[in-house]
Amino acid sequence: MSRLTTPELTDIDAKTQGTLDTIAKQFGFAPGMFTTLAGNPAVLEIVMSLQGSIAKLLDAKTRHTIALATSHSNNCAYCSALHGYISTNLAGMSTEEIELARTGGSTDPKRAAVARFSQQVIETRGQVGDEDIAAVREAGYTDPEIQAIVTVVVVTLLTNYLNNVNDTAVDIPGAGA
Incomplete structure (x- = not known):
């Protein structure tokens, strides 16, 4: 069982929910890791920004x-x-x-x-x-x-x-x- 609180979807702001929707479209499902990170939208944004940046590196x-x-x-x-x-x-x-x-x-x-x-x-x-x-x-x-x-x-x-x-x-x- 996860040790950190995962926010209820109804408690996630529209911008963060949009990020989660984009992730779900990309992967074909919504990985729970990202929903947990949505509890701190700044952390989710940092992780997503870094992931997007490294996509430009190497094959x-x-x-x-x-x-x-x-x-x-x-x-x-x-x-x-x-x-x-x-x-x-x-x-x-x-x-x-x-x-x-x-x-x-x-x-x-x-x-x-x-x-x-x-x-x-x-x-x-x-x-x-x-x-x-x-x-x-x-x-x-x-x-x-x-x-x-x-x-x-x-x-x-x-x-x-x-x-x-x-x-x-x-x-x-x-x-x-």
């Missing part, structure tokens, strides 16, 4: 690989399930690719490197070693792309922490809890 499969690896490293069941759903239904990733990303791998060597690097960023709290930077560069990532990778990790970390603090109930279709 979708790489972003989702990072999100899956990060969510798994943070033991965030909610984000792992949500990113699995998004990766399957919106990014066209296979079940195998999703499971590999969660554990720091991929069938694509470049995405495997980004998954491992993302997990190193989490495990070292950003204090990665020179060998970690070298490995991600050797996979073909430029320094601006490494900055983008870290940004996606940190934005994912934010939602991981929000959901871990809340112990958000997994309400993702097909997640099987």
Whole structure:
């Protein structure tokens, strides 16, 4: 059971309800995480703004690989399930690719490197070693792309922490809890 209060839909202002409606259209359902965040419209707006901004970074499969690896490293069941759903239904990733990303791998060597690097960023709290930077560069990532990778990790970390603090109930279709 979630630990933070989720507002009643009748208590949500029109602007925030519009944001929730947009989210529901995008995903095909209304993830409970966003309804809980609607209890503080400024937080919901920040999360949505950050999500919109990182959509401009890297390609979708790489972003989702990072999100899956990060969510798994943070033991965030909610984000792992949500990113699995998004990766399957919106990014066209296979079940195998999703499971590999969660554990720091991929069938694509470049995405495997980004998954491992993302997990190193989490495990070292950003204090990665020179060998970690070298490995991600050797996979073909430029320094601006490494900055983008870290940004996606940190934005994912934010939602991981929000959901871990809340112990958000997994309400993702097909997640099987």
